[in-house]
Amino acid sequence: MDEPTSVLTPGEAEQLFATLQHMKAEGKTVILTTHKLKEVMAASDHISVMRKGKLIHSMEKSATNEHDLAKLMVGKDIRESRPFLPRPQGKRLLDLQQVDVYADHGKKVLDHIKLHVNEGEIVGVAGVAGNGQKELAEVLSGLRAWKRGMIHFNGKELQNGSVRGAIESGIAHVPENRMKSGLAGSLGIVDNLLFKSYRTKERSCFGFLRIGVNRKWSQDLVEQFDVKTPGLDTPVQHLSGGNQQKLLFAREVHQQPLLMVAVHPTQGLDVGATEGVHRLLTEMRDDGKSVLLISEDLDEVMQLSDRILVIYNGQIIGEMARAEADREKIGMYMAGLLSAEEEAG
Numbered sequence: 001m002d003e004p005t006s007v008l009t010p011g012e013a014e015q016l017f018a019t020l021q022h023m024k025a026e027g028k029t030v031i032l033t034t035h036k037l038k039e040v041m042a043a044s045d046h047i048s049v050m051r052k053g054k055l056i057h058s059m060e061k062s063a064t065n066e067h068d069l070a071k072l073m074v075g076k077d078i079r080e081s082r083p084f085l086p087r088p089q090g091k092r093l094l095d096l097q098q099v100d101v102y103a104d105h106g107k108k109v110l111d112h113i114k115l116h117v118n119e120g121e122i123v124g125v126a127g128v129a130g131n132g133q134k135e136l137a138e139v140l141s142g143l144r145a146w147k148r149g150m151i152h153f154n155g156k157e158l159q160n161g162s163v164r165g166a167i168e169s170g171i172a173h174v175p176e177n178r179m180k181s182g183l184a185g186s187l188g189i190v191d192n193l194l195f196k197s198y199r200t201k202e203r204s205c206f207g208f209l210r211i212g213v214n215r216k217w218s219q220d221l222v223e224q225f226d227v228k229t230p231g232l233d234t235p236v237q238h239l240s241g242g243n244q245q246k247l248l249f250a251r252e253v254h255q256q257p258l259l260m261v262a263v264h265p266t267q268g269l270d271v272g273a274t275e276g277v278h279r280l281l282t283e284m285r286d287d288g289k290s291v292l293l294i295s296e297d298l299d300e301v302m303q304l305s306d307r308i309l310v311i312y313n314g315q316i317i318g319e320m321a322r323a324e325a326d327r328e329k330i331g332m333y334m335a336g337l338l339s340a341e342e343e344a345g
Contacts, residue, residue: 001031004034010298024045096151098112098113099151100148111314113132121285121290124305137173141173145161172261176267189229193221202217218232227239227246242269245273278304298330308325312335
């Protein structure tokens with residue numbers, strides 16, 4: 001089984017692991033491939049760790065723990081997560097009111113959705129895949145137009161369906177599929193970093209790119225974000241997933257955005273790369289910027305968010321502060337078994 005819980009609610013994941021235990025009791029064998037260490041420790045009897053295509057170590061579960069597994073996966077010690085420190089929040093930065101959005105096939109995927117994000121907070125959006133998360137990110141980044149409702153950003157109405165308008169307003173976007181929507185795989189480091197800033201006077205002059213300046217700037221970003229690459233002209237499709245994601249974050253963070261829309265930002269990344277992404281998002285929040293974190297990884301949402309929203313069938317049906325976050329309750333929201341109105345009643 002390869003990442004079997006990526007589209008399951010917490011309750012469904014527990015049922016799956018109970019089923020695996022029954023299979024084991026019947027004498028069957030299960031091979032589980034996952035990067036989620038809690039699942040490894042919960043479901044496995046014997047654990048093998050692979051790194052860069054090689055088997056690094058095998059052991060019984062009783063002989064290891066999450067920290068040691070993480071070290072084996074990455075090849076070095078992982079720094080402890082920064083403690084969560086509450087900070088005063090600023091004004092309302094993003095405000096969606098009664099927004100309707102339709103998918104390419106004509107079905108309504110966001111139905112009168114309402115949400116807001118304040119300055120200096122990470123708002124996590126939890127939900128099972130296919131409940132409108134992708135379309136929400138596309139609307140905010142200008143990749144998809146909305147049909148009804150209003151979206152205000154930084155005190156102004158956001159341009160409908162305008163990528164350039166979103167960029168110039170101060171919205172950054174890390175998409176779900178970095179190689180489909182975020183990076184051009186056949187192009188090198190410099191071209192990919194220039195995608196959103198080539199019009200600026202720092203990057204071009206009289207319509208011509210400043211080649212030498214841009215290569216120096218790109219090299220500085222590669223070093224700052226620790227992107228491992230043979231050279232600036234290496235096609236980004238030849239980089240590892242973690243280094244592709246670092247490059248994508250380097251481009252987006254360098255724009256000094258007011259809001260980062262991050263969709264599954266650590267999907268497919270190892271423990272070390274995941275820790276780096278989490279640190280970047282937390283630093284943005286601590287600097288007074290805002291993050292809308294859209295993720296199917298509930299542990300990630302609960303670890304990083306100041307406030308958690310749950311999306312189901314194109315609507316926000318649950319909201320809670322970090323201190324009130326309850327895994328079981330969020331799982332019920334994600335499965336559509338609970339709504340804010342039912343809980344209040």
